[in-house]
Amino acid sequence: MIDFEIPNILVRIGLAASFFSNFLMIYLTLFHIKKLTGTYKKMVIMFAICGIMFTSVEVIARPFSHNYNKSVIYFSLNTYLSPRTLQIFLVLWAGFFSGITGLIAIQFIYRFLCLCHIKKAKKFERMSNIIWMVYPLIPGGLFGSSFILFCIPDKYTDDYMKEIIFDTYGFVIGELSRFIIIPYDSDDCLRWKNLFPLLLGVFLVWFHYVIMLYCVFKMHFNMKKELIKFSVRHRKLHKQFFYALVAQSLGPTVLMALPVAPIFIAPLISPYIDLEISWQTGWLHLLFGLYPPFDSCAFILIVSEYRKVVKSE
Template sequence: MSNFVQNRIQDISATISVLLNIILIFLILTKSPKKLGSYKYLMLYISLFEILYSILDVVVSPVIISKGSACLVISYIKNSMLSQTINIVLHTSYCGSFGTSMGIFALHFIYRYLTATGSKYISTFESWKMICWMLIPITYGIIWGLIGYTFIGPNAYTNDFMKNDIEYVFGWDIRDTIYIGPHFYKTDSLNFTWIDKNAFIAAGGMCIILLSSIITILYFGVKCYKSINNMVKDRVSTSSSNFKNVQTQLFYALVIQTIIPVLFLHIPVSVIFICTFLELNIGLFGGIVTISIALFPAIDPLPTMFIIKIYRDAIIGYVRSFLHYTKIFPNKNCAIQSISNHPKDISTPNS
């Protein structure tokens, strides 16, 4: 897949991501019921991160290239108006943002579980302590970025090993690039192969972050699902139908928001690590992963926007009003009531 095609897809994905997340931020600020509580700020935090992530993706324009036991996330900076130092910071921040996203997923599911079970610890999200919770993903990102730049950043051996392939595939001089990526096994002029300990240290640290996110999502996701099921079973009266609807919305949003990062982030990155470790050339898969990572922030807002009823109704209302006032759909009956008059059927945080 050509670099031009990848960049255009990244640009389009970033534009969609910024637009959708701005719309979601507007809905969160204007349509969220008061009972949503501090979860509103967590959703805003996630949306703002995804906007920043998308902007970084466009500015850095990373691509993935592999050869043998080396796999690099690389950016071309020759035509950049920014200094090399700033480009290094941006590239490292982009790589670190993947670690931040891992922390955000974990935090998201921890909050969901505490809310569903009515845990006393949910109060820690309703005070200044929420800042401490939000610092966890940022810490994940800083650690990921520092590990990458310190242990698997540019070095003379990898430059010599990859320069011909980079020039052949992209037409770039490696001196005009910035990259981060492991090179597990190295060979000298006598064909003696040794293990690069820095690559294994970096891979170990990143795998710990990745696995901690996956384990947290699975553990709290399953416990949250069981808790919701138990609560719904306990409320069998007809008056609890609204409660059941709310919990169903929460469950579907939870499931989809688990599938999205697993499919677009966890699995692709895990496959790259495994293939590189086993010296399996990923070929076109590197381009697919680059696009997959870029698509994630453009898709992630959709479950919240369309599964959560109060947000979905607001979007439908705005679309119908737009069609009515632009005479595309002039039937006056299609204009629905203002969402502010719509009964608020959300009694618990449920994005």
């Protein structure tokens, strides 16, 4: 049995840290930072808002997961709301996870265009409200809805998980708000409906990280040549934004993408390597809520104008 108060307390601490750091980020960006304008200013504010919303949904959903052999159950530790309501919040939380990676990828594309293709960056700005505000909803909506469409528990999944859930957590599985993924049946034949969310999640993370890596390497190897076009002040600013964006990508990478990898990969490979596991992988979810304060603090520390304002206050 686990002490459910521990994850509850840690999630609330994450929300407080996220609200304080991201509210500070929004306040400074709106009222004190003069060098940050236009589309990128909106992106910074939107990213901070998403951080607050993500940790707020986490407090309500209280997501947890358990990997058992070739299966993974994604469920809520919240006992105060109805199962249907909690399922919605679980879906929202999963959607935020995917949507945030999409928003980071859009920021990388914009910074790349600002540095290497100024004319294209101006075109991007004219379409910015359509592109970068709507686009993250696509991967977020796809990944979140895949749980509703393909991971609703059935008799086979409940029977497979009910003993381990009761023995480990003391929960009757029928009373949980849950989604269960078992990509293989008892004969190790593929259950395509459960396989799809795993493959979709892996693809969306891979796709956005390929974009980020491409932009990072292009900016890194072309920065010296491209910065000659700008004034000394703008050279310094472009470098700081580049380093801040790289730091911001490290937060979701270390605190979200890497922790979720074993949760997704274990059910896929277990039949082929005869893997027998029973992992309380929900503890890894607690790392997810740390990325919003990490990203905001990294941005404030790297961009000199933010540092100056914070020191002067």
